[in-house]
Structures are given as structure tokens and as C-alpha cells.
Amino acid sequence: MSFRAMSSSAEELLAHEAAFDARALVDLAKCAFADTDSILSLERTANDSSGMPLAWSYVKRDAGSAWARAHAAGRFRQMRRLYPVLTDEAVENQISRTLRRLQSSSSTFWRQRGVSASPTGGSSTHSPLLLPELLARLAAMFLCEGRDGSIRVRIRHLSLWQDLILVVPPLLITSAFIAERIGPDQMNASTFADQQALVERFSRWFCDSTLPVDDDPFLDHLSTVEGFDETHMHLNGTTEAEKIWFDALERPQQVVGRLLARPLSRDSGLSVPIGDGVARLLLQEDGALSPDKLMQRTLDAVGLKAWLLQSVVSARGYSLTRPVVGRDAAASVVTWYRQTLTALLPSPLVKEMSRVVREAWQLVLIYQGIALGHLGSNQQVALWHYALLRAQFCRLLVQQAPHKGFDQFQYITLNELREETEKTYAERFRQIERGHQRGVSYVEGRFAPKASPAATADLIGQILRGYLEFLSEDAKGHKQNASVGTYRSLSDLLQMVREHEEFAAPNDPARPRAPQRSSRRLRLGLVPHFIKQSNAKERDAFFNATHLRAACREAALRAETDQRARALVALIQMTSGLESLIRGIDAASNERHAGPEVFAPTYRRMRRAGIVRFTYHAGEDFAHLASGLRAMTEAVLFLDLSAGCRLGHGTAAGLNPKRWWRTTGGTVVMATEDRLDDLVVARELLLQARLAFEQLPLIDAEIHRLSMRIWDDPRLTPDLLASAWKLRSLDPLVRANDHVDVDPHRQAEALLHLSAIRTEPSVYAHFLRRHGINASAAELRRAREEVVVSMDSDVLRPRDLRLLQHVVLKLLHDRRVAIETLPSSNVRISIHENYEHHHAGYWLGAGKKMVPTPVRVVVGSDDPGIFATGLRNEYAHLQNSLESQAKDRGLDVGNVLRRICTEAKLYRF
Template structure:
């Protein structure tokens, strides 16, 4: 609540269009649009609630030029303080601060605090002081001596983070405004790849917004920024008058290119504008902070530059907020479909081709001593050479970050991984120094295969569900296997496999064959994104159970997210409504799964009766005849079989699809005739299924032939199962998870953005811990990760800080108890991490 109105101050896209036409927007119109935008954030409050906030916070402004200082200084006063010489977020305001970050530049608020504080002299180059205060990140944390001591003693264990998508929005902005043409090219390339998904995001921000319009605004912002910086030089340096309003509006006009606007900066246009004030450059974040500090200092004090600096800053912040708006998921954009738009928009790709600065940012320093273990996710590639290049680039970034003297000899994944990647004291000058991180820090990589819908080749009828994706995954799995066979270095640090992206696009059964194939190879661990987003809560619970059943997850493995196993059913039911739309096939699968699960406990007779009716009706519609729940569940359990291997067997042996006995005999014969151990395993699984479950095998095969009716959408009641039924289902699957020795990775901020939560206090972690409620008899082992730190404007330290604040502030737990909970979560991560190998594995011959 403490950021209301202020957080919307720089989101006025209509005002930005006015500026871009060379005119100053009317102050009262700007305030009206801020009110309307904030009003839409919660429609259950009356107008006067927001109007009163608007009057208190922006009521007595003299002009739009006064907006930047008024807003940023107020936010700084509300959120930021200095304790023991360190900048931090005020106690009790952290959740409000984190919710404001997608709409407000944190570096701008921090600089406003520094200006008000008055510690940095106006004429001195402030970048050394800024580096001392910020290091490599603008994502401040609350002052928490207990958490700081835990980090100093043990370090944090990052269990789930995507290496791409990690760069902070302030750093993205500084790069985009320096290189608007290159930024535009990246947006255009992403728009072609994403098939209209990015256009949805542009229209959410501003109807009719295009990459070219963004480019024009960035180009204008670059002109304005250089002119503002040059205004601090003595006028006689170039024989020009100081910057005035007329000149500023000309530079803002996006209809003009640089030449038409008579734009000739002192330094090259791609240089940070701060170089026109103080010589040399620092990091992008620090240079941006120094530029803002000079401008905000002038805008906050009466003088010849106050008005023009205020107006220039307002235009700058409007364009910056637009760039931030397409870089970070907003708090009112719920669900994975919204999140996925940010993963494909293309704003980070060029900047994130190198990794060194990301490791510095994540470790928060200097000294960079936050992380003991970092598990970075990366996407697979279509050739060994491409994947080797990516792994080498990540490794080189790590070794540069560590200052490792073995950097050059390790290039190209040669030899063994340096000890500073595997948690050992290197003893070669790259560990233990003031800026290179913890002595025992280690890096592991996890390949996350992508859940997606792939169309079949032109003109071909699909032979099975997800056939094109299955074939693509098999090729990529071969690449991963070949890389680890060819490069012992890669085998040391590439320690796990995963599957990420929109789980509505592919289910766990699709990934079963490649998980089994790769896990024959040198002790690879596995985790799986699941139960994160779902049409029905039962769908998410079922997907979590399928990951356990089909992927062979066991002791030492993990599930990512598993929100469906934690979210309170009453909360989900209340926020979903009485009815929803789902496919006939998913409805049948859910009913079959729920019936099998609830049959294990007494007291669910009404639900079981209703489920039998659903199963009978839907099976008749989809399969042409009614089937009972037990047979359908038996067929459900077979879905982890390799359907591509079955299709190949049917083709070679001329088998009738669904002939279980003939398939069993052919599969056994074929297994003896081939050399690949993994294919032998899959064939024997097919043989066993056909021999032991002939009726279920026929239904399994039929499912891959009868798709049209199953995919038709129908409207159903969410209350077919009540809160008690859903809780029992969660509890039973959590019991299976614990029994398998599987740990759950929880990603708090990510889940709040994607699930039905309105704040972190709603998060299922506290239910799993038995703090929010004690309605689960099976509580899972849990570790913490940050997911996509750039898109969610977070860090692992801030994830733990936010959990701590909810434990103490919302649930009233004492600080010592809260830090003990944090410590246990962190220790679970350390115990179940996918640890890099200390030595290269022995070479093996043959295929997986």
C-alpha cells in the first residue's frame, strides 16, 4: 500500500506519446491517467480511496517537471534507509517494495535517497561511492543480521535458477538506450520466432505499440540523456547556451532522427552519457546511477537547470519504465502464459551472451560471497558443437568472475574442470580474495528440455500425441549424451536434467523416455517443473504424480514448483469460481486419477460415486464404450512407455496397433537384436506391459489414435471434488513424494506471479511447513530457488529475506525461530544439490 500512486507515476504511455510528438503533457491529465491506472489495480475499492491518495501524494505539484523528484524522493523515504553504513530496505516494507519494482527503477529510487542524504558532493565523481553502496545490484534487501550471519557462515544454495533471464532491468535499460538499433533488431527477431506472442505483450502495454516505436523512443531518450549530461559542462566548452525547454522538446520528438534533431554529442552516442560529466566508465549500473545522481541533484534544487532536468528526467523515466515493462512480469499479470511472453520477448538475448557479470550480480558484492552452490538452468541445443559452445561460454564466465588463472587452458572444455568450479579450494589465486567469492563455491548446470507444441511436418497426420516433440527431444537427448561422453569437463559440471516452459503444452509422459535414457549416463540427477500452472487443481496434482511415475524420480531427485501440491484448496476454489472449461480427455484423466487416489482413504464415498459417473460418460464419448476406473487407471500408468519405440516396432514387425501379445513377443525379440542398452530397456518395458496388462495396453495405444474428441472443450463444475477431497489428494501425492526420497524446489516470487496468490503470505510454503495450517499429514522436504531473477526482480538472498519477513511479520514467529526455518531450507538444498564431480568421470564407450 505504501507505494500507491507513486508506483504508477512513470507508466503514462499516453503522456509519453505526447512528449514523443514534441509537446509537454498537461499535468492534470497526467494525474488523471495515473489515478485511472491505479484504480484498475483493485476494482473492489471506491474511487475516493484512490483520489485521496492522489491528492496527498501528487496534489500540489507545480508541473510535470516536478514529478521525478517528488515521486522518487517519497519512495526513497518510505523504503530505503542506511544501517551500519549499508543501504537497505526498511523493516516491514519489503513486500510493498518488491511489488513496486516492476513499475519503478530501483536505481532511481536509491539515487534519490543518496541525493536527500547529501553524503556525495555535487562536483565529485560519485562512482566510487556508488560502487561501495551497491556493488553489482540495485536489488536491496532488508537489514537482517541473522540472515547475514547465515550467509557468512554457510552461504546460500541456489537450487533453481535460469541463467538467461537473470539480468536486472536497470542494466537492461542502460544497454537498450545506448544501443537502440541493436535492441530493436533483437525485438524483431523475437517477434518472428514467437509467432505473435510478443505482440500480445506490446498491446497489453499500449495498443499499437511496435518494436519500431520502441526504437524511436529509445533513440530520442538517448539524445535527451546526452544533452542533459552536457548541460553540466561549462557553456564555453562548445560555445553553446545551456539546455533549454525548446531544445529538449526537439530532442524528444521521435519523428526526427538524430541528424534532423541536430544531435551531435560530445562523446559517441553509444557511450554512457555520464562520460560527458566525469571521465571514464564503470559498470552499466554504476554509470547509470552517477548520471541519475547528477540530474536528480539538479532537479531537486532551485537553479537554472531545475526545470529542464526535471522534464528530461520525466521523459527518461517514462521510456525506462516502458523498457522495464517489457522486461519484468507485472504483479497484475497472473499465470504462466503471461510469464512466457517475457521469456520470448528478446530483450535480454544480446546482453546475456556473456555470463561473468551475471555471476557477480547474483553473488551481490564485492565481496561476492553469497552463494555456496549455484545450479544454473540452460536450454538444450540441436548439435554437440552448439551445446559445447554454450557450456564453454558459461564456464568461461564463471572462471572470469572467479579470476581463475586456468581460464585460457580451460577454454573449449579442455581437460578437467578447475577446482574453483567444484567447491574445492583452488589455491591458485582465484578463491578467497576480496572480490572473487567464497572458497567453497561451486557451479552445476542443468539442461532443461522445453515443453512446447510442435506441429507435424507439412501434410502429415500425427501418428501419436506429441510425436514431433518426442522426436525432437530424442535428438536433443542424444546431443546431451554425446557432449558428456566427448568432454569430461562437461560431465563434471553438467549434473542434471529438467523440463521447463508451459506445462499445458506437454505432460510428463512425453519426457519419460529421454529421462530414462540420459540417466543411464554417469549418474545424472533429475528435476522437473510441474504443478506450476494448471487448468484444474486436480490436473496439477495429477501432473506431479505423473512426474514421479513416468520419469523414474527417486532419492536425490527433485520436483520444481509443485504448487498444486501446496496451494490451499479453499483458496484455489474461491479464486477460480464455480465452473471452468477443460478438455474431455483431461476431465476423464482427472476423474480416473482422483478415483484411484481417493479410493485409498475412507470418507470420500460421495466423490467416488460422482467420479464413476464422470468416468463412464467421458470414456463412452472418447473411446466409444464405457470403461471402469480401474482399467483406465491401469492404462494411465502405462503412459510413460516410449510410444515412438512402439511405433517403430509396429512398422518393422507389421503389428496391428493395440495387439498386446504380438507386441510383447516382437519387443522381446527386438530387444535381443539391438546393441543400445537404453533401447533394450524400453522394448522390455513394452513387452512387459503388453504381456501383463493386455486390455490396458490396448487402451494406451488407442489413446494415441483417438485425439479429436478427447481434445474438445467442455464446461465443468469445479466443485465435483470439494476442499476435503482435494486436500486428501495433495496429501497422498506428497506421501508418495516423500516415500520416493524426492525434494521439492519452491520458488516464492515466481509462484506469487504465476499462481492465484495475492502476496507471499498466501504461498503454500507456509502450509508445507505447518505454519499456515496443519491439515497435511505429509509435509515435503523443501529447498529454495529464485527461478528467473531478472523477470521477477529478485535474488536468492531476497527470496530468503521475504520468507523471513512473512514468518515474523505475518505469522508472528520469533526471529530466532524464523532464521532456524530458513537455515533448514538452505541445508536441505545443500544436501540435495546436484553437486559437480570433483574429478572427471572415466571415459566410457557406447551409447546411452
């Protein structure tokens, strides 16, 4: 072997070892912070003579060894869960190596701070006592400072960072990064001017967000010059988890109290009872966790943090009284915490700080207090206890990697912990714009319209008040105008918003002209989204009862959705200027609960009211890949999506069919009627595209078998079933005799029924039969019986599924419909193990095989708070994914991203 070859091999080994050590450090941090055994042990060993858990004493008698043993065991158990195929010895060796490397850097860590040894005397087995070193190592590995003065994530480590912050709150790490760069003398500056300057530096570090963006210069250029357009983001679910935590510390009864007040008897199952999903979310995190326990731990965290900050204040020469234990111990703890904050941060300084800066400032002071020896061993363990509680709370707000599927996502949206914080909206717009970075130029904020015009107007008013507050500020969050004025109606509020956006003269001469155009770059459009939801009792009665059956499938949801649509139309018609703010319509939530056919009449109502842009969540979560492709097809056809419209997710059209089958274990269980529908639609698409002729006889035979199993009617040919499927966009709550209804919309819907009756009476009859009209209870029961489909027996082979994907993508291309791709959301909900295998690479030319039809793709963040992301990071994840998949193929990833950025501007509503 030549010297050059040996050198290259050595470099590869070193690179491999460095990658292994980085991964191992992240794994250690994840396992340590997810260690619920430590929380239980710390709760047992912490004690106080007054009986209140406020001045803990952990290092007493054998208590220290007790929680250390619990931590070691819990950390090992978490690592076993992370790597189930490794032996115990392999797991033990990996932990040991990482701890030794962490311990070896500990002396350097403290020596750089002027301390001869760790003030806590931490050992290689007591990693809780190495928390400052661990956080500093993570900060050094992942973070750097950008040219704009902000904290950045090294883009080569972005995927690993994303994996870490699902478990470990990122502000704990970014604050450690700051603590390395500023000294205690700066934090304790005597003049207000110096303090202001430091607050300004903190502000530039964080940019109103707890989540730093990547350090890629190309994405800096793209965001600055072009500006990113957010085409898929739900306003509820946007707030970052740690911002919810800030409120939980200051107002635990209002934040966690909502979870306590929530009835925990809701069953989440569609086919069989599976229990309350939110209760299961708590138990997935910690087998000892309940709403009451979460409240107690939140109060413990309040007390812990107050004690830590009090120690910092005491080091400055101040003394604070302990809280008085009264009838309301919780209120005493919160009061003590607020008093401590007041002593720590004078009011004039607090006014200069954003919420993120205020929290980071406190953490830096605690870290520096440990480094200077002002906080002893008890306080350092208290910091570990606090960090564990903080991480556990945040994990209930962020979808975790092992928790796949939309249901897991939905449990987070239903747990009520976000509700108190998300009553107001200005902070969300600050978070999206990111202060001086200003990377997002436009956002479509999605919200759920209410059942009355007044309630919808109130919700839109809340959003606009937050938006107006945001517009009236500069990039530092300082008010540009002393007052934004008063308004008398929603139209008046809209006009004020337009004045700040465009610097337009007001129509009302009694109100002064807006002092200046807003310096904010971000502009807002609203997209109401109707919610897919299923009524369990109604569904059970429809398929299983012999009487009292609903008028049709999903009758309650159809009626409720139409009511909300009518209320929204009425509000638009009565509110001047609202039509320019409502940019399009969407239908969101769990697609297992309702299909596009349910929303087809609502979309037509909105189209008749003047709305021209539409999108729909489809092909995201499904039983069979063909089911996802059918949902996408139905969305396009039943909702009449055309040029300028979009489709949300569309995951089913990008996944590799063989890989999808492998993730299912090679077998799926689904309802007989769903399997029948999948085959009918697949057959129709393949026939239209003139593909897979050799497989059609087998598909026909399976369609006939399943149809006879349900309906026992040989007259139902595949062609008739396909024709009946095409009628599903009709509104079954409207009949032909409604063509004289006073509502013009119902008249138009009734005429569609009349046309179907006259053109294809037998097809229309089966359409009604499927909705329970002239159908027996036995037929409907059989429709929901399960059928098992395996990869080996499926008449839709993987190559047939790939052909169906091509047909669906061509349908989107021909209709000029774009796909909204959401990398983080897809990785959490779909089959992807990581970002590198994201299916958008197939659409964008980075896959092993080229997609035969060009695909229009735009990028969104979906629910940034729940997926711990933002639009800029979604572009960065997509960039890394494309580069990983394309490798040596010569794909110009920069041009691809430019095209996506341009498509977003063309397709934004």
C-alpha cells in the first residue's frame, strides 16, 4: 500500500471515529435527559426541614449515592432502548468511553475558568455532576457564531442536532455556548448602558427563537435576497416548546391546569377502543406520569429554579426571604420565583429583554455561579433535577422520534398545554421573522373557522391584533409607534393592518395617518382549514346498528363543516377587506377520520363565494400505500384542484414501495371496503394511463371477490363501481328535490344529483346504497370487516404501486398543482428514519431513479413548535437530504432550492 493510500485510510478512520464520538455524545445526552429513574430518585432524596420541596438537600448521608445509582441504571436502560440489538457489554462500553472522554475534558473545563478542579468533585460515573461540561461539549460540537452575530448550527451536524433537541431543550445548550463567551464581569456590569449593550448581543444571538438556524452561506443568501414563503403552517402548534415552559414556570395553574381540567376519558380508537391518547402520551414519556404528577413536577421546577437564582442573588450580597408556607403552597412557590426574578433583573432591564433573552440570561448566571464556586454540590444537583423536569415537560410538546404516525402528533395537539400561551399571536410572528435575520417574507397562517360569523370574527381579530402589535415593532421588538390606535370593527382593524403594511392613507379622516410603514419584512395571509374528525357513536351506529342510522356517512361532520363554511362566507361578505386576507381554503387533521368526499360540497360553496385557491392534506398517513394515492387522487378530482392549487404532504407519491412494505413488516390489515376502493381507483388510473395491462385481470378478480363479500350483487362490475366512486363528490345531505331550496348553493348541489339520476341511474343507486339508503345492516357491517393484505399476495405489486405514483404525479402536473413538502413533519409521521432518505429527493431528481414527470414542490414547516423546526431549517434539511441522495450525480442542489423558492412565490395563496 502506498503512503498516500495509507494516509487516506488513516484520515477515513479518524473521520469515522470523530463521527462515532459525536453520535455517542448525543446518545449519552439523550439517554441522560430521558432518564425518568433519576427524576423519581431525586424526588425521593430531596428533602427540606419545613416540609416544602424548595431548598433541597441531595448530598446527605447516602442520598447522593442513591440518586447516582438510579441515574446510572436509568441511563443504561435508556441506551438499551436506543440500541435494542446491542449486547449489554456493548452498551456499557459505549457509555464508559463517552463518560471517560467527557471526564477527561472536565479538568480543562474548570481550569479555563480558574478553578483547579470541579467544585462538585464529579466522577466518571456521576454524569449529573458533569452537566456543565456536557452542555459545553455539545455547544462546542454543534454551535458557532454567524456573521450576523446569531448562534448557528453547523450544517454538517444539523440532522444530529435535530435528533438531540427532540429530547434535550436547546436553550440549555445555547446558553452554555453564551456562558463560554462572556464573563461574569460582563453579566454583572454596573452601568445600565453596558447592560443594554449585552442585552442587544443576547438578542442578536437568539433572534426571538430558541432554535438556531444553520450556518450555510447559500441559504443565508437565498433567505436574504429572495425571502422564504411559508406555504404550510398552522398558527396553533407554532410556538416553540420552551416558550410554553416559560409560561408554565410563571403561571403553572393556567398552563398545566388546562391538562388537569381536560376529561381523560376520550377514546382515540377508530376500529377498537384503545384508551385516551393524551393519557397514553404521558405514560409513554414516564410510567409514573399523570396530570397531577406533571403539575407537582412543574411546581418543583419553579422552586428549584427560584432556589438556584436566589443563590446567584445571594452571591451578589442580597438576601431573600423564604416563601411563607400557607394554605396555597403552589402560590407561595410561584410568588417566591417572581420575587427572585425581580431581584435578579431590575424592571428597566427586563423591558429591554425578549422572553428568550430573559430565560437565557438566567441560565447563564446559574452556569457562571457553578463555575465560580458560588453554587455548591446541592445546587448543581438541583440544576440537574431542574433540567430533567424541563426536558420532560418539553417532550410532551414535541413529537419524539419513536412515536410515529399522525395519531401521536394529534395527542400533542390535544393535551391542552399550549392553549394558554397561544391565546395571543404576536410572539409567534416574532419567532417566524427571527429578528434581524428576517428570512421569511410571507406566511400563510392556518386557523380553524368557527361555527358562527361572530366567533370567527373574534378569532381573526385575535390574530390580527397580534399581527398589528408585531408590525408596530422594529426588529429588536421595540415599539415604533407609541400607539397603534383604536378600531371599531374587524374592517377597521384590517384597515389599520394595511396601513402598517403598505403605508396607505387611512379612509377615516378622523384617524391620523400611520407614522411610517412597518419595518417588518414578514407579511401575513390567512387560510382557514376545516377539521377532519370522526364521531365514534355515529360511525358505530351507521355500520353496526339496525335502526337510528345517520342520513349518510359522516353526516355530523358534513353538517358541521357546512355550517362553518356558511359562517365564514357570511363574515367575508359583511367585512370589507377580509376577502384580501383570506387567501385560500384547506382541510387538515387526521385523514383516517374523513376523506376528500366529505369536504367537496364545502369547497364548492367556498368557490362560489369567490375563493379561488385551495389545498388539502392528503397522502400523509394511510393503511396501504394505494390508500394514500387514492386520497391524493380524490382530493384533486373531488375538490377540483387546478392551476395555482396545492396538495399538502403527498407522501404516498414519493415513498419507495418496497421500502414502505418493509416498514410495515410485509402485511397490513384494513377494512374490506377500503381495500375495495383502493383497487377500484388503482384500476381506473392504470386503465386511463394504459399501464400494467397484464395485471388488470387479477385486479378485476379481486375487485369482484371483495364486492361480492360486501354487497353480494353480481351486477356491480368494476366499471360500475368506478363510476359510482366518481359520484362521491356529491353531497348526500342534499337530494334532487332540493333544487328549489332558497339557498343557491343547495340548489346547485341538487342539480348535480338530478344530472346523475338522469345519466346513470344504476350508478347513482349504488352511490346511495353506500350511504345506507336501501342497504341492509349486514351489508354495511361486512364493509368494515378486516382484510389482510401482504406484499406477497397483493395484486398491486411494488412496480404497480410505482406506476400509480407516476400517474398521480402526472395528474398533479397536468393540473398545475404543487405539493407542499414538510421534511420534519414527514420524518416524524411517515416511515423515514432520518432526513437523508426523505422522499422529496425522488421528486426533485436526487433519487436513484428519475421521476418521469416534473413535480412542483414548495416547502413548509407544518407545526414548527411540535416538530422543533422552522422554515429556514426545513430548507436546510432538504438541502442536506438532496446532497446525500444525489452524491456524485452532479445535481445542482442550489438551483433546485432556488426553483423551490420561486415555486413558493408562484403558488403561495
